[in-house]
Amino acid sequence: MRLMRTSEIAKRPVVTFAGEDVAQVKDIVYAAGGGQVAGFTLAGRGLFAGPLKQALPWKAVVGLGADAVVIRDTTVLEPTKAVIESSRASGGSGADVLGSQVLTDAGVDLGVVRDVVVAVTEGAGGHCDVVGYEIEASAALGTQGEKVLIPLPDTLAASGEHLMVPASAKDFVGRDLAGFGAAVDAFRAQLGGAS
Amino acid sequence: MLFSEAKNRKVVSSSDAATVGKVARFVVDPALRQVVALELRKTDDGDLLRWADISAFGTDAVTVAGAGAIGTATSEIQELADKHRRILGKRLLTSAGDELGEVADVAFDPQTGTLESLVLDKGHEVSASRLLGVGTYAVVVRTED
């Protein structure tokens, strides 16, 4: 299992088995309940390219690695609307978590989301789940302005503006990805698997 | 035999012992994992020699029955020979999405033209049985597991 920041995944090329880079990753889309990554919206690869009308559902991803997202061929892509199930009438996508405030269920502001941490398991049928946020810490964490990692439980309550986490999350704050996997496991164990 | 060793080898006609050209490049079909043609230079008759028309690929020369074996490409071979689909110098990507390096050389069986392995710039070798495709962006191979 690898931990990755979504900021590293954005703009990564999407490459087919035939060796063609057919797109690059635009948005990472995930489900609020459970944190599973549903897929990626796509953009074209040239200087003049814009967003594509097709998106990549997670089940079609053969591999998500350090340098590319690999797919069998372009027939696995689906219309963007199908991957982001709810789209606003204006044509925009769902709420973007980046820049949102994180609140504990006790009403304490922990900071602003600057990046998202996902856990990717290898192999066919692998999973990709959001397990934490990298936030710019508020005064409440005692490290105002620093970037820290906070773990998330299996289920998340999310709106575009406030992301709710259990108050105990602040006891499992991490500084780098290396030890963060363990912090996520410890935090979830402490929650006792409650959703 | 390696592509790097076989490059520049003379192509000789066995009917009159004349040199009809030199090996410039190898055209590979990734689906078959085979060399399907040689691109030649310094020929009078065109620049492609299909593997099937080669009599033997020896350590000092490649023999063909006659210069007539050399010709211009069929459209399939032309597509495979396209300069954007050349295997040498191309990044190597696994199906897990990780780059292993660039393809510096290719080992092949001179009797059959079958690819044996891809040699990377860092010296690692990847078995050609893992080859999934060669495109404009990368050479894609199955991950090891």
Place this chain on the structure above:
Amino acid sequence: MEWWGWLIVALVVIVLLVGAVLAVQARRRRGGVIIDGSGPDARPGKGGRGR
């Protein structure tokens, strides 16, 4: 203005237009991390998705 004056103006305009298109497209390629909001705990997002 001489003819070459207009040529320079035209070139500058072209460069600015191309620059603008490149900037707009780069912005459109930029992505975020989107909650698709179809899970059990989702709430209406900012800007109101009206659910």
